[in-house]
Amino acid sequence: MNGGLISIQESITSLKPSERKVAEYIIDFPEEVINLSIQKLSQRTEVSEATIIRLARTLSYKGFQELKLRIAGDLATKYSNKSYQEISIDGTVDSFIANVSNNNIQSINDTISVLSKEEVEKAIEALDQARKIALYGIGASGLIAQDFKQKLSRINRWCEAAVDYDTQGTISANLGEQDVVFGISYSGQTKDIIESLQIAKDNGAKVITLTKYGANPVSDLADIKLFTSSLEKSIRSGAMSSRISQLNVIDILYVGITSRNYDESVAALERTRKAVEDVKKHV
Amino acid sequence: MNGGLISIQESITSLKPSERKVAEYIIDFPEEVINLSIQKLSQRTEVSEATIIRLARTLSYKGFQELKLRIAGDLATKYSNKSYQEISIDGTVDSFIANVSNNNIQSINDTISVLSKEEVEKAIEALDQARKIALYGIGASGLIAQDFKQKLSRINRWCEAAVDYDTQGTISANLGEQDVVFGISYSGQTKDIIESLQIAKDNGAKVITLTKYGANPVSDLADIKLFTSSLEKSIRSGAMSSRISQLNVIDILYVGITSRNYDESVAALERTRKAVEDVKKHV
DNA sequence: TTATAAAATGTAACAAAACTTCAGGAAAAG
DNA sequence: CTTTTCCTGAAGTTTTGTTACATTTTATAA
Secondary structure (H helix, E strand, C coil): CCCHHHHHHHHHHHCCHHHHHHHHHHHHCHHHHCCCCHHHHHHHHCCCHHHHHHHHHHCCCCCHHHHHHHHHHHHHHHCCCCCCCCCCCCCCHHHHHHHHHHHHHHHHHHHHHHCCHHHHHHHHHHHHHCCCEEEEECCHHHHHHHHHHHHHHHCCCCEEEECCHHHHHHHHHCCCCCCEEEEECCCCCCHHHHHHHHHHHHCCCEEEEEEECCCCHHHHCCCEEEEECCCCCCHHHCCCHHHHHHHHHHHHHHHHHHHHCHHHHHHHHHHHHHHHHHHHHHC | CCCHHHHHHHHHHHCCHHHHHHHHHHHHCHHHHCCCCHHHHHHHHCCCHHHHHHHHHHCCCCCHHHHHHHHHHHHHHHCCCCCCCCCCCCCCHHHHHHHHHHHHHHHHHHHHHHCCHHHHHHHHHHHHHCCCEEEEECCHHHHHHHHHHHHHHHCCCCEEEECCHHHHHHHHHCCCCCCEEEEECCCCCCHHHHHHHHHHHHCCCEEEEEEECCCCHHHHCCCEEEEECCCCCCHHHCCCHHHHHHHHHHHHHHHHHHHHCHHHHHHHHHHHHHHHHHHHHHC
């Protein structure tokens, strides 16, 4: 079941001239067409009403009405990106579920638009080539670092996650030119992260950062800058959508690295999975 | 510009009895209605055609036609979710980004459909009333537990997150009837979680679980069962989408608890935010 | 070029749908 | 109990979609 506009576009070359005139008009002004009667549309396109019906049938719809319904559906889908919604405090459970979920989805969508393809590519390359990977985050971002660590470990990468300044500093002190340090800070202002990254940078490690979009002290230090959307609402929401979109970026990187060495990675995944299962049996 | 179905749902209580009959029919069978003429619809709902027109006007549409177009738009939006996509290993970075993001969005959407409103309500109530909250998870789920702990702590709830059996067991041993234990396990098979929850249950604590959809040993123990979608693809993907949808559920619960005691929660959030900032300044 | 068939398009009648008007009846107010 | 207001449906009107048939255009071959 294809959308109306798409099915028109696909078959436009195989249409008869007059039907084509109508098809082109529909593609150009779909919003107008759905509010037009067949008579008015026939005037504007300068064809007969019968031709319009024939067009609808050619596209395998029952009639003009159904064609309009399909076009309306297409338009709605196109414009369906709801924006972030303020979560009301007195709503029903239903509205919580809908709003929270909607905002999380929105943050993933937004992240796609602020994420540079080139930087992602560079990040995957750097992480893949790294001897050792250091992952830093404080607070909520610390959990993201740990999540990434779990993933990278499963595909047999040497990495460490550190969620406090002391540990980060220690690790940074021992990094070298072959290593990568990955700093996570939603605000991009976290002092501990800035300092830990600086130490690593001074030692020659490659710096990747994941922050909210826009210039900030953390990303200023980076060789490769990754961003998530910065539209999150008010403090009250806690770090909600932000970490969802951060995890989304982590997933993208993980898939990228895995696919570069697919067979090895799958083998490593199998080994870790079995090992975990065996441990469970014996405990 | 609201969707047709939503605008109906919102105003249904303020409708006249006969208009309401139509509105309810539309909400129940929207797919059918968009292919029905006003006459047929009037037969099925046992009201006059005029009433249907009046309903459309009440909802501030020009007429029945426009109402149908809007409903069609809603349905198209609803079904526009692409399904999960197998992530290809040789794709471009663009396709990684698109596929991974799409799958994460899909998992949030799916979760909405397996999440019971009543159970969510009960969970919020239980968590809100709890003296102490124990949060358990192993591996990837451990991070979810920690995330929830961070959130609950910020709004001044007494809670502990434990990510290994020993700690979980110790905490469980000291729980009582006023307490809540929240077990997270995507598979629902994690032995450590099962045992830790059992101890807590024996001590009279209320058990909430968050697992994938369907019967499983972990959720069998629960007083309140929360589910996330279970459609995740293959082992290879690692725990990707699953944790996104788990976090989405955590967000829902968090918002629910916060809104129950809005003023207190906001005050607590402010205090924690300031405290964290002050620490940063002095370090 | 012209005759003929085939395809494409338009016209006009028809059917069906949407919409309007108005009158009857129920509920609310006095 | 009467009056007023509001709600609803029946019947009539207008608009819209559809069909059947006529006309025009295009393609093909003598």
